[in-house]
Amino acid sequence: MSDAPRFFDELAAPGGEPRPPYEGYCAWFDGEDITRLRRKAADAERFFRRTGITFNVYGAEEADERLIPFDIVPRIISGREWARLTRGIEQRVRAINAFLYDIYHRQEIVRAGRIPERLIARNEAFLPQMIGLAPPGNVYTHIVGVDLVRTGEDEFYVLEDNARTPSGVSYMLENRETMLQMFPELFSHIRVQPVQDYPTRLARSLAACAPTGCSGRPVIAVLTPGIHNSAYFEHSFLADHAGADLVEGTDLRVVDGRLAMRTTRGYTAIDVLYRRVDDAFLDPLNFRPDSVLGVPGILDVYRSGGITLANAPGTGIADDKAIYSYMPDIVEFYTGEKALLPNVPTWRCSEPEALKYVLDNLSDLVVKEVHGSGGYGMLVGPAASKRELAAFRAKLEARPANYIAQPTLALSTVPVLTRAGLAPRHVDLRPFVLVSPKGIDITPGGLTRVALKKGSLVVNSSQGGGTKDTWVLEE
Amino acid sequence: MLGKTAGGLLWMFRYLERSENTTRLIEAGFRIALTRPATSDDEWASVLDASGARAAHGQRHATTTQANAIDFLLRDPANPSSVLACIEGARNNARLVRTALSREVWEATNECWMEARRLLARPVRERDLPEVLAAIRQQSALVRGALHGTMLRNDIFNFARIGTFAERADNTARILDVKYYVLLPSISQIGSPLDNVQWENILRSVGGLRSFRWLHGAEITPLGIAQFLILDGRMPRSLAFCTAKIAANMGYLEKEYGARHPSHALVEALLGRLSAASTEAIFEAGLHEFILDFLSDVAGLAAQIETDYRFYG
Numbered sequence: 001m002s003d004a005p006r007f008f009d010e011l012a013a014p015g016g017e018p019r020p021p022y023e024g025y026c027a028w029f030d031g032e033d034i035t036r037l038r039r040k041a042a043d044a045e046r047f048f049r050r051t052g053i054t055f056n057v058y059g060a061e062e063a064d065e066r067l068i069p070f071d072i073v074p075r076i077i078s079g080r081e082w083a084r085l086t087r088g089i090e091q092r093v094r095a096i097n098a099f100l101y102d103i104y105h106r107q108e109i110v111r112a113g114r115i116p117e118r119l120i121a122r123n124e125a126f127l128p129q130m131i132g133l134a135p136p137g138n139v140y141t142h143i144v145g146v147d148l149v150r151t152g153e154d155e156f157y158v159l160e161d162n163a164r165t166p167s168g169v170s171y172m173l174e175n176r177e178t179m180l181q182m183f184p185e186l187f188s189h190i191r192v193q194p195v196q197d198y199p200t201r202l203a204r205s206l207a208a209c210a211p212t213g214c215s216g217r218p219v220i221a222v223l224t225p226g227i228h229n230s231a232y233f234e235h236s237f238l239a240d241h242a243g244a245d246l247v248e249g250t251d252l253r254v255v256d257g258r259l260a261m262r263t264t265r266g267y268t269a270i271d272v273l274y275r276r277v278d279d280a281f282l283d284p285l286n287f288r289p290d291s292v293l294g295v296p297g298i299l300d301v302y303r304s305g306g307i308t309l310a311n312a313p314g315t316g317i318a319d320d321k322a323i324y325s326y327m328p329d330i331v332e333f334y335t336g337e338k339a340l341l342p343n344v345p346t347w348r349c350s351e352p353e354a355l356k357y358v359l360d361n362l363s364d365l366v367v368k369e370v371h372g373s374g375g376y377g378m379l380v381g382p383a384a385s386k387r388e389l390a391a392f393r394a395k396l397e398a399r400p401a402n403y404i405a406q407p408t409l410a411l412s413t414v415p416v417l418t419r420a421g422l423a424p425r426h427v428d429l430r431p432f433v434l435v436s437p438k439g440i441d442i443t444p445g446g447l448t449r450v451a452l453k454k455g456s457l458v459v460n461s462s463q464g465g466g467t468k469d470t471w472v473l474e475e
Numbered sequence: 476m477l478g479k480t481a482g483g484l485l486w487m488f489r490y491l492e493r494s495e496n497t498t499r500l501i502e503a504g505f506r507i508a509l510t511r512p513a514t515s516d517d518e519w520a521s522v523l524d525a526s527g528a529r530a531a532h533g534q535r536h537a538t539t540t541q542a543n544a545i546d547f548l549l550r551d552p553a554n555p556s557s558v559l560a561c562i563e564g565a566r567n568n569a570r571l572v573r574t575a576l577s578r579e580v581w582e583a584t585n586e587c588w589m590e591a592r593r594l595l596a597r598p599v600r601e602r603d604l605p606e607v608l609a610a611i612r613q614q615s616a617l618v619r620g621a622l623h624g625t626m627l628r629n630d631i632f633n634f635a636r637i638g639t640f641a642e643r644a645d646n647t648a649r650i651l652d653v654k655y656y657v658l659l660p661s662i663s664q665i666g667s668p669l670d671n672v673q674w675e676n677i678l679r680s681v682g683g684l685r686s687f688r689w690l691h692g693a694e695i696t697p698l699g700i701a702q703f704l705i706l707d708g709r710m711p712r713s714l715a716f717c718t719a720k721i722a723a724n725m726g727y728l729e730k731e732y733g734a735r736h737p738s739h740a741l742v743e744a745l746l747g748r749l750s751a752a753s754t755e756a757i758f759e760a761g762l763h764e765f766i767l768d769f770l771s772d773v774a775g776l777a778a779q780i781e782t783d784y785r786f787y788g
Contacts, residue, residue: 051578052570052585227570236573246574250788251479262478264630264784265732 008152008412009424010075021076021473024190034421040182041072041417047181053174053233069466070175071416072182075427075448079193079475082444085156085431088341089146090440091331093433096163096318098334100140103317104130114329124371125316127279129286133303135312136211137437142274142310143202144433145169148341150412157344157409158327159428163319164311165276168447169432170234173198175469191474193444199241201434201441208436209308210271218271220244221261223252225277225293235276244274254297259307272308279313321370321404322348344409350401358405359396362389365405367396380458382408411457414468416450426451428459429470444472476630480572482786484631485638487568487584492642494561495615497526498608500650501548503680505604508541511672519544525653525680528554545604550595558611562591577625580618587614630731633724640724641777644717645770647704650680652766658697659762674700681712701762702754714769715749721776722746736783741776
C-alpha cells in the first residue's frame with residue numbers, strides 16, 4: 001500500500017498484525033466468510049431504510065431522503081486511549097463554558113490581551129442580547145460534539161468544537177443498535193462500553209439545567225425546524241427516546257411570561273427547550289424578523305429566567321473558526337493548565353502574513369469559511385483542480401478575514417468492507433458531551449465518520465462520507 | 476399531547492383508510508369491467524366519482540378508459556387522492572408524529588410506503604392488478620395490526636381511530652351517493668340481471684358482499700343493501716358503525732381529559748339520528764338527501780374536532 005507510511009492505520013501495526021484493541025475483532029473476522037459479511041452489509045442498509053434513518057439533502061431534487069452509508073467494520077478504541085481523550089475533552093468543554101460566561105460578562109480574556117477585541121465585537125456569532133445574562137446553572141453548551149482527528153499512536157487533534165447544535169448522535173445510537181442486531185456474537189466476546197443510555201443521560205442532564213423556579217419534573221421539549229430539515233430524523237429520534245415533546249415554532253407561544261406549547265388540552269409551559277434551530281431563527285422579535293421557525297418573545301422569557309435554552313443563544317462565538325485558533329490560550333486562561341488536546345495549526349487569513357503563506361501554499365492546505373459548517377464552502381487543496389484553486393484564490397483575496405487555513409491532516413485510517421475485502425479509509429471522531437451543573441458526561445464512543453472514497457480526506461455526510469459504529473473497550 | 480400531533484395522527488389514519496378504500500373501489504370496478512365489458516366505461520366514471528377524482532381526471536383525460544382511470548386512481552401525480560399520494564400522506568404524517576407511534580407502527584407505515592412506491596413505480600399491467608391491489612391492502616392491514624397490537628389505549632390511539640372512522644364513514648356514504656339511483660325502489664323490487672350486478676358491486680366496493688350473504692342469504696335487495704350499509708351496527712363499514720366508533724373514541728377522550736367539547740354534542744346528535752332512523756323512512760324522505768346531510772354532518776364534526784383539540788394554532 002503506497003500510502004501506508006504516511007497515514008496511521010488504526011487496525012494494523014506496521015508489521016501487519018492487528019493492534020491490541022482490534023485483536024478480538026480480527027480473530028473473529030478471520031473466521032468469517034466475506035460473502036456472508038457482504039450480505040450483512042446489505043441487510044444493514046435495508047434495516048436503515050425500514051427504520052427511516054435518513055437525512056434530507058438540500059438541493060437534491062429526487063430521492064430527497066438518503067441514507068448515510070454505514071460500514072459494518074467497527075472503529076475500536078482502547079479504554080486507556082479513551083480515558084486520555086475524555087480528560088482532554090472535559091478540560092476543553094469546561095474552558096469553553098468559562099469562556100462564554102466571560103465573553104458575555106466582564107470579558108477578562110480581552111482585557112488580559114489574550115484575544116483581540118475585534119474578534120468578539122465584530123463577530124456575527126457574538127450576540128449582544130446575551131451580555132450580562134446568566135443562563136440557568138451558568139451552562140452555555142449543554143450538548144457539545146468535539147470533532148477529533150487522529151494522526152498517530154498517541155496523536156489526537158481537535159478539529160472543531162461544535163458548540164451550537166451538534167448533530168449525529170442518533171447515528172451513533174442506531175449504528176450500535178444495528179451492530180447488536182447483526183453481530184450479537186461479537187458483543188458477547190468483546191466487552192464494549194455501552195452508548196445506548198445516551199437519551200436517558202441527555203434527559204437527565206437537561207433536567208439538571210432547568211430554571212431555578214422549576215419545581216417537580218421539568219417539562220422538556222425538542223424544537224425542530226420541521227420534517228423537511230436535514231436532521232429531522234434525529235430530532236424526532238431524540239425527542240422520542242428522551243421522553244420529550246417534539247415541537248415546531250407553530251406549536252409554541254409565550255403565555256403568561258412562560259414558553260408554552262399548544263396541546264390538545266390547552267397551553268402547557270415548557271421548562272427546558274433543546275432547540276435544534278439556529279440563533280438567528282429563534283425569536284423573530286429579537287433576531288431575524290422573517291423567521292417562522294422560532295417563537296416571538298422567547299428571548300424575553302429566557303432573559304427573565306423562565307426557560308432554559310439548550311444550547312444557550314450566542315454559543316457560536318466559541319466554535320467560530322476564527323476563535324478556534326485561540327483555543328489553546330482559552331484553555332490555559334480559564335483552567336490554568338496547558339491544553340491536553342492540541343489544536344490543528346491554523347492560519348488566520350485576516351493576518352497579512354498568514355494570508356500570504358496560505359496563498360503561496362494553497363494546493364497543500366485546507367481552507368474553511370470562518371462561519372461555515374458541514375463541509376460546505378470548503379477547499380481541500382490537494383484534491384482541488386487548477387480552476388477550483390484559482391476561484392478560491394479570488395475569494396480569499398476578496399474577503400481574507402472570512403477564511404482560515406490548516407495543513408492537510410494525515411487522518412488515520414480504519415478499514416471498511418469493500419468488494420475486494422478490507423481496505424483502509426480515513427476517519428474522524430465526534431464524541432458527544434453533556435454539560436450540566438452536576439458535571440460533564442461524555443458518552444464512550446461517538447460518531448465515527450469515514451470517507452468512503454479511496455484516498456479522500458473529506459468525511460462529511462453531505463460530501464459522500466459514511467459512518468461506523470465506534471467501540472470503546474472496557475479496560 | 477401536542478394539538479399538531481393529534482391532527483397528524485388523525486390524518487395519518489384518514490389517508491391510510493382512504494388509500495385502502497380506493498383500492499377496493501378499483502377492485503370492484505375492475506370486476507364489473509371483466510364481467511360486463513359493455514358498461515365498463517360508465518362504471519369507471521362512477522368509480523372516479525365515488526373517490527372524488529372525477530373533475531381532476533376530466534382535466535387530465537378527454538375520455539375515460541379503464542386504463543387511464545385505474546392509473547389515475549392509483550398513481551397519477553395529478554390526483555392528490557391517488558392511492559400512492561394517500562400512502563405518502565399517511566407516511567408524511569407518521570413522520571410528523573413519529574414520537575407518538577410505537578416503533579412497529581412507524582416501521583409498518585414506512586414499509587407500506589416503500590412497498591407502494593415500488594409497486595406503483597410504473598403503470599400497473601392489467602394482469603398484475605389484482606395482486607398489486609391485494610399487496611397494498613395487506614401493507615395497510617399490517618399498519619393497523621401494529622396499531623392494535625402495540626399502542627397504548629390512550630388519546631393517541633383515540634385520535635388515530637377517529638381519523639379512520641371519519642374517513643370510512645365519508646367513503647361509504649360517497650359510494651352510496653354515487654350509486655343511490657340503482658337503489659331507488661321505483662326501478663324495480665326484484666332485480667333484473669343488470670341490477671343484481673350493480674347491487675353486488677356496491678357491496679363489493681365496501682368489501683361487504685360475503686358478510687351481506689351471511690346475514691341475508693343470496694337475495695340482494697335495495698332496502699337490504701341500504702339497511703346493511705347505513706344502519707347495520709355489525710357491518711364495520713356502515714355509517715352507523717363508524718359513527719358509533721367515533722362517538723366511543725370521543726367518549727374515551729372526554730374521560731381521559733375530563734373535558735367535554737361541542738364536538739361531543741355533535742357526534743351524539745348524529746348517532747341519535749342514525750339510531751332513530753329506519754330504511755323505509757330514509758327512502759321516503761330521499762336517500763340522496765339523507766346521504767348529503769350525513770356527509771355534511773361528518774365534515775362538520777371533523778372540523779369541530781379540529782377546533783376543540785387545537786390541531787392548528
